Amino acid sequence: MSDVSDTVEKDTGGRDRQATPMPTDMTARELGRWAWRQVTSMRTALVLLLLLALAAIPGSIVPQEDVDSLAASRWREAHPKLTPVYEKLDLFSVYDSPWFSAIYILLMISLVGCIVPRTAVYWRALRAQPPRAPRNLSRLPEHAAYTTDDAPDDVLERAAAALRKRRYRVVSTGSTAEGSGSVSAEKGYLREAGNLVFHLSVLVVLVGFALGGLFGYKGGVIVGVGQGFSNDLTQYDDFVPGSLFDGDDLEQFTFTIKDFEAEWLTEGPRAGMARKFVSELEYRETPDAEPESYDLKVNHPLTIGKTEVFLIGHGYAPVITIRDGNGDIAATGPTVFLPTDQTFASFGVVKAADARPGQIGLEGDFYPTFALGDGMPRSSFGDLLNPLLSMFVYTGDLGLDAGTGDSVYVLDKADAEQVMKADGQPLRLDLRPGDTVKLPDGLGSVTFEGIERWNKVQISRTPGKLVALTGVVMALIGLLGSLFIRPRRVWVRTRRSEDGQTVVDLGALDRSNGGDPERGELELAAIMDSLQEPKEDKS
Amino acid sequence: MTDASWEALSNQAVAASGVVYFLALLAHLVQWAALRKLPADVVVTTGRTAMAGRLAVLLTVLGVGVHFVALLARGMAADPNRVPWGNMYEFTLSGTFFVGLLYLLFLRRFALEWMGPLVVAFVLSMMMLGVIWLYDPVAPLTEALYSPWLVIHVVSAVIATGAFTLGGIASVLYLLKERSRAERGYVARLPALASLDRISYRMHAFGFPVWTFAVLITGPIWAHQAWSSYWNWDPKEVWAFITWVVYAAYLHARATAGWKGRNAAIVALVGLATLWFNFIGINFFSSASQHSYAADTTTITSQETSL
Ligand code: HEM
Numbered sequence: 043m044s045d046v047s048d049t050v051e052k053d054t055g056g057r058d059r060q061a062t063p064m065p066t067d068m069t070a071r072e073l074g075r076w077a078w079r080q081v082t083s084m085r086t087a088l089v090l091l092l093l094l095a096l097a098a099i100p101g102s103i104v105p106q107e108d109v110d111s112l113a114a115s116r117w118r119e120a121h122p123k124l125t126p127v128y129e130k131l132d133l134f135s136v137y138d139s140p141w142f143s144a145i146y147i148l149l150m151i152s153l154v155g156c157i158v159p160r161t162a163v164y165w166r167a168l169r170a171q172p173p174r175a176p177r178n179l180s181r182l183p184e185h186a187a188y189t190t191d192d193a194p195d196d197v198l199e200r201a202a203a204a205l206r207k208r209r210y211r212v213v214s215t216g217s218t219a220e221g222s223g224s225v226s227a228e229k230g231y232l233r234e235a236g237n238l239v240f241h242l243s244v245l246v247v248l249v250g251f252a253l254g255g256l257f258g259y260k261g262g263v264i265v266g267v268g269q270g271f272s273n274d275l276t277q278y279d280d281f282v283p284g285s286l287f288d289g290d291d292l293e294q295f296t297f298t299i300k301d302f303e304a305e306w307l308t309e310g311p312r313a314g315m316a317r318k319f320v321s322e323l324e325y326r327e328t329p330d331a332e333p334e335s336y337d338l339k340v341n342h343p344l345t346i347g348k349t350e351v352f353l354i355g356h357g358y359a360p361v362i363t364i365r366d367g368n369g370d371i372a373a374t375g376p377t378v379f380l381p382t383d384q385t386f387a388s389f390g391v392v393k394a395a396d397a398r399p400g401q402i403g404l405e406g407d408f409y410p411t412f413a414l415g416d417g418m419p420r421s422s423f424g425d426l427l428n429p430l431l432s433m434f435v436y437t438g439d440l441g442l443d444a445g446t447g448d449s450v451y452v453l454d455k456a457d458a459e460q461v462m463k464a465d466g467q468p469l470r471l472d473l474r475p476g477d478t479v480k481l482p483d484g485l486g487s488v489t490f491e492g493i494e495r496w497n498k499v500q501i502s503r504t505p506g507k508l509v510a511l512t513g514v515v516m517a518l519i520g521l522l523g524s525l526f527i528r529p530r531r532v533w534v535r536t537r538r539s540e541d542g543q544t545v546v547d548l549g550a551l552d553r554s555n556g557g558d559p560e561r562g563e564l565e566l567a568a569i570m571d572s573l574q575e576p577k578e579d580k581s
Numbered sequence: 582m583t584d585a586s587w588e589a590l591s592n593q594a595v596a597a598s599g600v601v602y603f604l605a606l607l608a609h610l611v612q613w614a615a616l617r618k619l620p621a622d623v624v625v626t627t628g629r630t631a632m633a634g635r636l637a638v639l640l641t642v643l644g645v646g647v648h649f650v651a652l653l654a655r656g657m658a659a660d661p662n663r664v665p666w667g668n669m670y671e672f673t674l675s676g677t678f679f680v681g682l683l684y685l686l687f688l689r690r691f692a693l694e695w696m697g698p699l700v701v702a703f704v705l706s707m708m709m710l711g712v713i714w715l716y717d718p719v720a721p722l723t724e725a726l727y728s729p730w731l732v733i734h735v736v737s738a739v740i741a742t743g744a745f746t747l748g749g750i751a752s753v754l755y756l757l758k759e760r761s762r763a764e765r766g767y768v769a770r771l772p773a774l775a776s777l778d779r780i781s782y783r784m785h786a787f788g789f790p791v792w793t794f795a796v797l798i799t800g801p802i803w804a805h806q807a808w809s810s811y812w813n814w815d816p817k818e819v820w821a822f823i824t825w826v827v828y829a830a831y832l833h834a835r836a837t838a839g840w841k842g843r844n845a846a847i848v849a850l851v852g853l854a855t856l857w858f859n860f861i862g863i864n865f866f867s868s869a870s871q872h873s874y875a876a877d878t879t880t881i882t883s884q885e886t887s888l
Contacts, residue, residue, distance in 0.1 A: 084837045091830040092848075095823045095855070102816035102863070109814055137814050247797075251812070260810065311720040319724060340724040341806045352809040500809045507811060514797045518790055525786045 087156065090149040097145050101136030104128060108135060108282070138255075150245065157241050164234050171213045172228035175533035179549030184562045186548045186570050194221040194536035194544050197573060201225045201534040204572040208565075210532060221538035228531045233554065236523020243520055246513030253506025259283040260502040264378050266359055267321075267495045270298040272329075273349070278501075293347045297325035300335075302356065302495050306425040314384060316424055321353050321497050338499075348503050355498030357381045358388055360408050360431050361491040366397035367484045373397070376494040379408045380451060386410050387421035391453045392433075395442035397486060403440045404488065405453045406433030406470070431473045431490050435461040435481060461485065528554040530562070532569065546573065587658035588719050594651035595674065595712060598644045602681075602705040605640035608633045609698035613767055621769035637697055638688070644701075645681040648708075652678055658719040666735045667722045672860065673711030677704045679743030687747070691780050695771055699750050730803035737795035738821075741788040742856060745828070748784030749853035751777055752846040759843060778842060781849060782835060789828050796821040820859035827852040 105113035114134050118125045132139030179185050190197065194217040202214045202225050210227035217223030261281035265271045273292050275281060283289065305318040321338040327346055336344045344351040359376035366372040372394035379390030392404040411423035412430035419432055441454035461469045461482065471479050473490035480487045535547045548570055552562045582590075612633035616625065625631050652674055655665035666675045684700045687693055722731075754768070755777040761768040771777060800821065801811035812818060831852055834845035 084833060085839070088830055088833045088837055088840060091826050091833065095826040095830070098819050098823050098826070101814055102819040106814060307721065311718045315721070315723065317721065317724045317727075341728045341803075343806060343809065350809065352807075354808070502809045504805070504811065507805065510811070511798070511802070514793070514801075518793050518798065521790050521793060525790065 084156075087149065087152050090145060090152060094145050094149060097142050098136070100133055101142075104133045104136070106134060106136065108137075146248075150248065153241055153244060157238055160234075161238055164238060167234075168231060172211055172226040172531060174215075175224040175226055175535050176549070179533055179535055179547040182549035182551055184550040184552070184566050186566050187546060188570065188574070189539060189543045189545050190574065192544055194223055194538065197536050197544055197546055198223050198225050198534065200573050201569075202227075204569055205532060205534075207572075208569070210530075217536060221536060221544060224533060224535040226531070226533050228529070230527050230529030230554070232523050233527035233529045234524075236520045236525075236527060239520030240517050240524050241520075243513045243517035246516065247510050248513075250506040250508070250510025250513055253509060254284070254504045256284045256286040257505045258503050259287045260500065262354075262498060262500050264355075264357075264496050264498050265299050266376055266378070267299050267302045267497065270296060271499070272296040273501065293349045294328050295325060295346045295349070296329065297323045297344075297351070299497055300324055302497055304356065306423070308423075314423055316356075319353060319356065323351075338497075348505065350502055350504075352500040352502070353497055354500045357496055357498070358386065358408055358410060358426075359494045359496050360390070361494055362392050362404070362431070363489040363491055364392065364394040364397060364402050364404070364486060365489070366394065366402065366486040367399050369486075370396075370398075372402065372486065374491075376496075378450070378496050382407075383421075384424065385421035386424040389451075391451055393440060393442055393450075393453065395440070400437040400485065401440045401442055401458075402481070402485060403436040403442075403453045403455075403458060404433040404471070405436065405455075406431070408432075426493060429475060429493055431471070433471045433473070433488070435469050435471065435485075435488075437461055437485055528552060530554075530565075532566070534569075534573070546570075582657070584658045584660055584719070587654045591651050591654035591658055591719075594647050594654060595708065598647035598651060599705060599708055599712075601640055601644035601647055602701050602708070605637045605644055606698065606701045606705060608637035608640055609701060612637060613698060616770060617766045619765065621763075621765055634694060634697075637701070638685075638694070641681065641697065641701055642685060644704075645678065645685060648674075648678045648681060655719065660721065663722065663727075664732050664735070666731075666739065667726060668715075668717045668720070669860075670711050670715040670717045672735075672739065673707055673715055675739050676742050676746075676860075677707045677711070679740050680704055680707075680746050683740070683743045683747055687784075691783065692772075693780070695767075696747070696750060696754075698767075699754075700747070703746070703750070725807040728803060728806065730799055730806070734795055734799035734803055737791050737799060741792035741795055742860070744784050744788030744791065745853055745856055748781045748788060749850055751781035751784060752849040752853075755781060755846045756843065756850075774842070778835075778846070781846065785828060785831060785849060789832065792825060792828065796825055816863050817859065820855060820863055824852055824855045824859060827855055 105117045107114045118134075121128075128134060132141070136142055176182070180187070198214050198217060202212045205212045205225065205227040208229070210229040211231075212225060212227045214225045215223045259282065261278040263271060263277060263279050271277055273295050275289055275292065299321055301322040303318075303320050304316040307313050307315050307317065319340055323336045323338050323344065324333050325336060325344065325346065326333050338344055338351065338353045340353060343353075357379060358381075359378045361374075361376045363374040364372045373392060373396075377390050377392050379388035381388045387410075388408045390406070390408060394402040407419070409419060409421035409428075409430045409432065410425060411421050411427040413420055413422040413428070415422070419430070436453065436455055436458040438459045439457040441457065463469045463482075469482065471488055473479060473488070475490055475492050478487055478489040530553065531551045533547075533549050535549075537545050537547075539545045548566055550562055550566050612630055615630040615633070619625065652665045655671060655674065656662055659665075659667070665671050680700060681704050684693060684696065754771055755774060758768050758771050758774055758777060763769045772780070796818075800818070804813065804818075805811035827848065831845055831848040834840040834848045840848075
């Protein structure tokens, strides 16, 4: 008996400490050890959580290689001194750095070390009977008492029925000859289950996340409108495979961008913004499948097998033809120009390696709606209202023969010379569609044939995403149970008073951590009412 | 009504609700000034003081109503019509609206009258800051924002923000009350420490699952649709995650000996700081975010949401 009340005592004292049902069959020492373990691991978990939050901060301040490699390399250029230090500390890839991983792996170990024993405790508690009534119910935070003429057995029976109706699990001792007896009841077992599910789901989410990181990939490619793409490693502009991704595993689809449209806002506060992008795709799931069509839009990726195709950018590709001094075509076709701002002023490079007598390189800007602002050429709008191509010309050794796979967006001018006008100023070609300009010194000519468009397409596979989603949804459900189910114990005890009446004591213990005594009192009062009611019915 | 007149209506409603909140604040001040003279355990239910308190609540209800009109008109002013949370000004409007609304919804249930002056003052000042610094005319959204997830994701984030803010107010008061030995006055009249702690917990317990839903379920689903990657460690995501982790730590702290009470309240306020930093700081200081206003619009999915 003493150790039962002991348990309740501890329970009351630490009731907002733990919702874990306390097994009643432990000795005080075991209980102490158990409590100690709980407290220490809870504190560890708490500290690790705060550490994790802290550790995530640098990644939001320093540009991350995986998030925005361009920003990261710009940052490196701007801070030559700090860069080596930052690199040592993995500050450009915080989220897969050893120190960040260490924190969350420790947290997961602590988590497993925490849920396994708690699951065992919970399992036993689930099958245990509600604990016997503590000796002194009036010491509980919620209690009530009344005196009645009803027989103790009647009261206990009604108490059991009333509590069952309130979805309590109930045991009754029945009353002894002296009229003393008690009913113990408990409910809200699902709270702990919810809590366990929540913590378990954290692991599930992590597994899903890891699957994506290991077996997924993400690649980007610029595809001209009217042109095609086949899903092959060589076709990507950039490709980030997961560490265990198998390159042979790419789905063999192909697509062609038939058409692309965007709507330009010409008025209002967002004038100049484009929207309603639609890229008309014709695709084949496998090389010999029937062609199908799909309108690729933002927020509406195309799913092919396990791979998804997203539209994430667009821009212009002026069609430029360079004829060399012999009149031969040295370069022709659309060239991708990269937008530099929201007016779609774009920068690009054209290279003619085979031009004779000398190689020809063009570098400059394309303005979809050309305007002069402060004497500087610029674009005033993203749509093609007044397109102008403005290029500087280089000749000599442009490093094009070396075959070093340098970027198509960079012209190597180290050994080249800029072509000048007669007055010694750099020659700038300002071309409108259809224009042809002859280059000096018999170098040849440049024709601006027209303008095509391109789309930036992102292609990715994210295995484990459904695992992760299931994980978070489970976590949410578990969390709701864990936060809002209120585990409660209620005891009703009878004894006979000296004048032969039955004294009924009620006590309740709210074991949730937001336990609101007032509302607990209300429930207790309602239970008391239902104990007293039937008597009036009968009489 | 034309879009322009909806927009004008919205601006007028913002001004009007500001005035009404201000009157509510005055009524609260009258009430609490009178209560200061009485010992803390004297409860006043009749007379001018109680009247001022009731008037304050009534004015708050009116203020929240007009505030709602401001939001509604803001949404109607856009072409196409949309939910009124597409830029920071609109977030401030809707965020403060939910702070006010949740306060009113919880007022009875948790007996929150004492929170009134702070809630009204908070809502009023945030609204004013929004009008002064963040005002933006109604504008169409960038492409990626046209998604049902804008409604679900952002509304849940904003509701959670409202609940966390109320919880934070309760935590601040907890810390004040803990240090105070005053026998009269505002702090002395606050509910007991245990009860402040419990109310703070209730608000956080309400906000946390909603935040989980916003940040870890709908956010990633939408991000996956728009940017091909459900979690990208973008600064906005990082801070939403930090907020989540800190609030998880708060829930743990409340259950950990040596941390409950004071430390838990501090952790809750750290959580609130990360939450508001994410809303304000990241938008102003970080250009790396896909959510950012500074995002280059040449990528068509760059977003403008800030929650
Ligand atoms: C990834 C790490 C973790 C997260 C995100 C997390 C999150 C949470 C949340 C949100 C709650 C609140 C639910 C409630 O109050 O009932 C909670 C409760 C709890 N957590 Fe964790 N937790 C983590 C790790 C751990 C670990 C490692 C332990 C082991 C000690 C632990 C033990 C507990 C316990 C015992 C409760 C219940 C406390 C109570 O009764 O209020 N958690 N956890």
